[in-house]
Amino acid sequence: MTIRTFFPTAFLATVIAATVFGGARMSAQRPAFRPATMAPRSVLAFAADTAKLYTEAQATDGAEVWTKTCAGCHESKDVTSADFRTKWGGRALFELYTQIRTTMPDDAPGSLTPEQYTNAVAYILKLNGLPAGEIKLAADSVAMAGMKFEVPPPAAP
Ligand code: HEC
Structure with missing residues (x-):
């Protein structure tokens, strides 16, 4: 039944x-x-079978970039909302990285190092509940093109 x-x-x-x-x-x-x-898929099943794309230390560095460079204009919900997840979920990580690198910070696009952008992306992954692992996310277009931004389904309204 x-x-x-x-x-x-x-x-x-x-x-x-x-x-x-x-x-x-x-x-x-x-x-x-x-x-x-x-x-x-339940969020638990999600966490269990999701690739670990960044390290905790990297997300911490990314949080610093976020606080110094991004938080003046953004709240973290700008990169965790249902709208954001719907827009970027399932797409290659490289697309998100490229979007950020070429347009952000809005008043000085491209002004950070590739590593700082990569760490900011790692922090965004963390903010979205993706698990950290042992291998750093590299500022490597080919590698990132093969990684998906697999966000958990947005929470029920
Ligand atoms: C001077 C203000 C400003 C700063 C600083 C800034 N942003 Fe933005 N950001 C914006 C604005 C405005 C938009 C929306 C318009 C657009 O997409 O250009 C945006 C859009 C975005 C988006 C797209 C969101 C979506 O829904 O697709 C991302 C991701 C993002 N910013 C990340 C960052 C990161 C990471 C940093 C820090 C490295 C940063 N931003 C710094 C103003 C800013």
Whole structure:
């Protein structure tokens, strides 16, 4: 009985999530929006099977960059909100890195070192609940192009 009702409910939740988070604005902007990334996975399962893309020390350095250079204009929710996750989730990490490196800080784009940008990205991963590991995230376009920004599904409203 439980099993019989679980799947339709999960399916409905997926459809609702895809509708809410994949609204017209986002689909228009990014036609490759994949509802599959919104599949109902528990946050626990998520943490267990998520690649560890950065080190804790690196996120700490990134937090310093954030405080000194980014926090004047941004609150951390700017990079953790459901909108942000919907926009960047499932995309290559290199896209996010490039976006930040080429446009931020808004008043002096490109003014930080590649390492500082990379550490800021590591901090953004941490803010989004992605697990730290043993291997540093490198400022390497090829490596980052092969890594996905796999954010947990946005919390239920
Ligand atoms: C002088 C103000 C300012 C500073 C400093 C600044 N930003 Fe921004 N940032 C903005 C504005 C304004 C936007 C939105 C417009 C845009 O995308 O250009 C933005 C957008 C972003 C986005 C895109 C958000 C999205 O929803 O896609 C990211 C990521 C970001 N900033 C990261 C950073 C990081 C990391 C730093 C520090 C290295 C930083 N910003 C420093 C003003 C700033």
